[in-house]
Amino acid sequence: MNEDFFAEGLLPTTAVSDGLSGRGSMDASIKPLKSSDHVMGKALTVKLKKGQNAAFLKALEIAGPEHVLVVDTEEDTTYALAGDFVVGMAQTLGVRGIVTNGVIRDRLEIEELGLPVFCQGSTPNAGAKQEAGHVNVPISCGGVAVQPDDIVVADADGVVVIPQEEAETTIARAKEKLEKDEAREQKIAGNIEEIKTYLASF
Numbered sequence: 001m002n003e004d005f006f007a008e009g010l011l012p013t014t015a016v017s018d019g020l021s022g023r024g025s026m027d028a029s030i031k032p033l034k035s036s037d038h039v040m041g042k043a044l045t046v047k048l049k050k051g052q053n054a055a056f057l058k059a060l061e062i063a064g065p066e067h068v069l070v071v072d073t074e075e076d077t078t079y080a081l082a083g084d085f086v087v088g089m090a091q092t093l094g095v096r097g098i099v100t101n102g103v104i105r106d107r108l109e110i111e112e113l114g115l116p117v118f119c120q121g122s123t124p125n126a127g128a129k130q131e132a133g134h135v136n137v138p139i140s141c142g143g144v145a146v147q148p149d150d151i152v153v154a155d156a157d158g159v160v161v162i163p164q165e166e167a168e169t170t171i172a173r174a175k176e177k178l179e180k181d182e183a184r185e186q187k188i189a190g191n192i193e194e195i196k197t198y199l200a201s202f
């Protein structure tokens, strides 16, 4: 796969969703900690045992600057998969961001760190570290199947997953859609006649 798209800047999730005809968007309960959070990268998948976060630490051992950690907690929202200490380590290792169907703790401190984190919320409870989970296995997160190395795009509108084998075509489609939207906006901007023509076309 051509990976130049990482260098070309971030795509909005809306354009990516349009490029996938609405497939691949996670449930709306998975939200950014800060609405300015925006990230795009390759999925490093993690499957935790309920209430446990040891596999997240295992994933950090192989995490690199191309990665977004995508963490399936089996929908557990009672125990944090990470706090500011663990998220700080991920950030120092160059990870692009974290997406999870679970929750974090130390919310304010993580917001200050600035690493984009998309989750269901926060809890005071730390995860336990007795039981290992799995790293780089197929997972389900927010109702979407995620394979290792799928492309993850996340921003204020939510999280979209592009299957790796569809990455090039989807990104090309998303870019085309962005250009079309911009042209449409320019045509309509401040022009009541154009707005009327557009509305009459439905």
Ligand SMILES: O=C([O-])CC(=O)C(=O)O
Pocket (backbone or CB within 6 Å): 053, 080, 081, 082, 083, 084, 085, 086, 087, 106, 126, 127
């Ligand atoms: O160590 C943990 O599991 C969570 C935590 O408190 C941190 O990352 O700061």
